[in-house]
Amino acid sequence: MNSEDVYKLEVIVEDEVLASFCQRELDACRKILCSSPLFIKLSEGMVGLGNLNEPKQGLVFVDFVGGTMAHRRQFGGGKKSEAVARACFGNMNSPVIFDATAGLGRDAYVNAYLGARVHLFERNPVVRLLLKNGLDRAMSSDNSDFFRERMILEDVSTISEYSGDVVPDTVYLDPMYPERQKSALVKKEMRTFHELIGCDEDRLELLDDARKIAGKRVVMKNPKWAPILNEKVRTAEVVTKNHRFDIYSPLLRR
Ligand SMILES: C[S@@+](CC[C@H](N)C(=O)[O-])C[C@H]1O[C@@H](n2cnc3c(N)ncnc32)[C@H](O)[C@@H]1O
Numbered sequence: 001m002n003s004e005d006v007y008k009l010e011v012i013v014e015d016e017v018l019a020s021f022c023q024r025e026l027d028a029c030r031k032i033l034c035s036s037p038l039f040i041k042l043s044e045g046m047v048g049l050g051n052l053n054e055p056k057q058g059l060v061f062v063d064f065v066g067g068t069m070a071h072r073r074q075f076g077g078g079k080k081s082e083a084v085a086r087a088c089f090g091n092m093n094s095p096v097i098f099d100a101t102a103g104l105g106r107d108a109y110v111n112a113y114l115g116a117r118v119h120l121f122e123r124n125p126v127v128r129l130l131l132k133n134g135l136d137r138a139m140s141s142d143n144s145d146f147f148r149e150r151m152i153l154e155d156v157s158t159i160s161e162y163s164g165d166v167v168p169d170t171v172y173l174d175p176m177y178p179e180r181q182k183s184a185l186v187k188k189e190m191r192t193f194h195e196l197i198g199c200d201e202d203r204l205e206l207l208d209d210a211r212k213i214a215g216k217r218v219v220m221k222n223p224k225w226a227p228i229l230n231e232k233v234r235t236a237e238v239v240t241k242n243h244r245f246d247i248y249s250p251l252l253r254r
Contacts, residue, residue: 008032009126010039010052015063018133025132028125029091034054036195040126047133049126051192060193062134064151065141069106073113085114087219087238087245088170100159100210101200104193105131105151107174107221112150119166123157126196160209171210174221175200204229207248214250221245 009032013019019026019042029040037052043057047058060142063069065184079085084107094115099108102120104127112118115208131153138147156162159171177190200206203220207229210218220229224244228234238245 005035006033007035007037009034010037010212012039012041012043012152014041014043015045018045018047021136022047022129022132022175024127029129032126032169032196035198036192038192038196041131045137047130048198049071049130049192051195054192057192057220060104060130060190064105064109064131064134064138064147065143069109075139076110079114082110082114082219083238083240083245084110084172084219087117087221087247088116088172088217089114090170090247091218092169092216098159098162098168098171098210098213099174100171100206101173101174101176102131102153103127104162105134107172108151111172112146117150118152119168120151120153121157121159121162124197127193128153128157158209159206159213162213167214167215169215171214171218172221173203173206173210173218175203175206177223177226180223180225211248211251216250218250219245220248237252 009029009245011026015248039050039052041048041050046061048061050059051057079089086109097111097116097118100121102108102122105120108118108120122131135147135151135153153243175201176197179194207220222244223243228246230248233249234246235249236247
């Protein structure tokens with residue numbers, strides 16, 4: 001990041017009640033520096049992420065109840081047609097999954113509605129706030145029990161800080177890689193997300209941490225072009241048009 005293009009994340013509060021509910025998360029967000037003028041807006045119970053340079057562009061929200069995620073749940077295929085579930089479930093019907101890079105929670109949601117219990121970890125305070133807000137809203141929907149039981153946002157931000165007694169069957173990793181397609185193929189809203197996170201360079205460390213705590217398998221999602229991180233302990237792969245899910249053995253099989 002050049003010193004000329006460092007911006008402090010702007011926090012726009014239109015909903016004071018919501019702001020008072022997430023004061024701790026907002027304090028962490030106010031310290032974030034970005035390479036473009038990004039902002040978060042709290043309005044009518046929702047938290048959205050936007051870019052001041054792109055006023056016409058929509059905000060990024062997490063919405064499990066309406067929108068594309070609910071559509072995917074209703075009309076998408078089952079376990080066999082969702083590559084993420086094929087990779088994370090193996091032969092298990094209802095695995096416990098630690099989603100160590102929860103992001104906007106899309107993969108976690110797919111795994112949860114296909115039968116898993118998912119514990120979510122997210123280290124970026126802004127993404128964590130978007131995710132928490134999406135889950136809070138989902139928990140006041142008709143389907144609140146599902147979200148409470150199957151999508152658990154952990155208080156700690158990374159799996160290496162986890163001190164609870166749940167042993168996950170699967171640890172799922174989907175770190176951010178550098179963007180290769182600058183084209184319209186990457187939706188504008190997602191570009192804002194990329195600008196916020198950048199690239200997660202500590203993938204190898206994350207894989208090692210995951211192998212220490214996983215009971216049965218670790219799954220890492222990569223773009224197809226990405227190198228395999230540890231060939232010696234890779235046991236299988238699930239390949240789609242643009243991605244490769246590498247399956248690694250845990251350090252200790254339980
Ligand atoms: C590509 S996104 C994940 C998208 C997610 N799978 C989804 O379906 O929405 C990667 C996310 O992982 C988070 N992340 C990367 N490394 C992490 C780590 N070691 N611990 C916690 N979060 C991490 C990043 O902050 C980012 O939000």
